[in-house]
Amino acid sequence: MALQDERPRGLSFAKILAWATACFLILPILVVIPISFTPERYLSLPSGSLSLRHYASLANDPRWSKSIVDSLMVAIGATVLAVSLGTAFAVGAWRLGVPLARRLRLLMLAPIIVPPIVHAIAFYKAWAVIGLLDSYLGLVLIHTMKGLPFVVLTVAGALANLDHKLEQAARSLGATPSQAMRWVILPQIMTGVISGAAFAFITSWDETVVALFVTSRRVATLPRRIWEGLADNIDPAIAAMGTLMILVTIAIVTVKTVRTQPAKA
């Protein structure tokens, strides 16, 4: 009896608030997508007819296509580097298990915690000294560091379930350390690595603040281009670009979840 009626009153208020909050959360996505199909030149919801003109202007404006290519190149470069370094670190820390490794792991997390504006000053000054301003390599290095903590976290998570004895068994059967790494450890933690790669890719794909400071003409990622578009005049082409970015993001997250779940079962 008491167990039965404990829910309705308290829960209904929380539930209404929760669903109202959920509507608030989803609202921007529900607005950006229709705006991208407006036939007007200005920011508006389409009334009556739909148009692909803003998608066409994305395709025809070389500045947009250049920034799509720039964003992709930087994100791929940063993902490859972050996954290699992050996986190496996580495996080393897992295998050695020394207190130093645990402390270094906290250092690895710094790029998540340190505010982006601090990064902006730091990289702007340092990159000016070593001549990496407005270069692909310069931005790839920065985005590598921003993605690194996520790779370390996800790979360390995958390693937590892995038995040390597997590696020892491989070694005692004659595998060299690198063979054990390649054929025993890596296949076991692949889901964590893929998940980390997805994180690193989206982190780079989305990174805005530092890119605004360390790039100017030669390198212009999508977030940078959108930021400039917002400063001039608000063009519905940004909604079209936003819709594409939302689709890419959802695709990557879906791949990440689909790839990580069945492998576990």
Place this chain on the structure above:
Amino acid sequence: MTALAANDLKPAGPGASGERLYWLLLILPCVFLGLFYVVPVVNVLVMSVTVPKAGFANYAELASNGAVQRVLITTVRIGAITTAITLALGYAVAYALVQCGPRERQILLAIVLASFWISALIRAFAWVAILQSQGLINNTLIGLGLIDSPLQLVRNELGVMIGMVHYMLPYAILPLYANMSGIDKSLVPAARALGATPFQAFRWVFVPMSLPGLIGAGVIVLIFSLGFYITPAILGGGKTIMVAEYVSVQISETLRWGLAAMLASTLLASVLLLVFWLSRFMDVEAALKK
């Protein structure tokens, strides 16, 4: 890897050569981060006491410069209000997530995660479209005849807070949900069976048990709020300026690098203090996991 492989082919005891590989794996990323990350960030701290000349003149501005003080007060105020609203709404969503059926949970979680992954830039853009004077809300209200002239919903503090609460909500919901999932489901009914009203059972049994999650989520939201750049810069429209935007103006327009480095260092120190405080009763790594 290939260079390592050649090296490891030399016969050696299983301990020695193996250990060396793993030490290399561990140290290489640290050297990378030390060189390209730690050195530049420490340089910001150094700049705050050396540019334009050695001494604490930049920090003296904290006490004397009215504009700097206004920016800091605005930042703390917006950060605190954003955190409070985010926690209240996030708590409701997390509570609903643990209480509702699997289907409802799936939909709610999908919405939370979808908004979590969407770029801050796109979200800020969407809020401009929704809140501006010719935007969705004003046009709807005028169309319904509820107001005659558009309300000022954006390019002010209200707009900044709407955008920030929206951005921070998933950062509150996910840790709160993780914490609440760990609370024994039979405790509240047990309190009810012992005669507590639903509110009493919630207030005296459930809330105290969710407190660690609430504090953790609050600190994370506050940390990100204090240093946030994109959303306040776009939705504040140059009128509501938080510390990150002020720093960027110092770098790109007035070129006062020392002042910018000082404010960045102050921001960094505040954030690190909050993290340190959090780490005393919570696993920071777990809290940061998306």
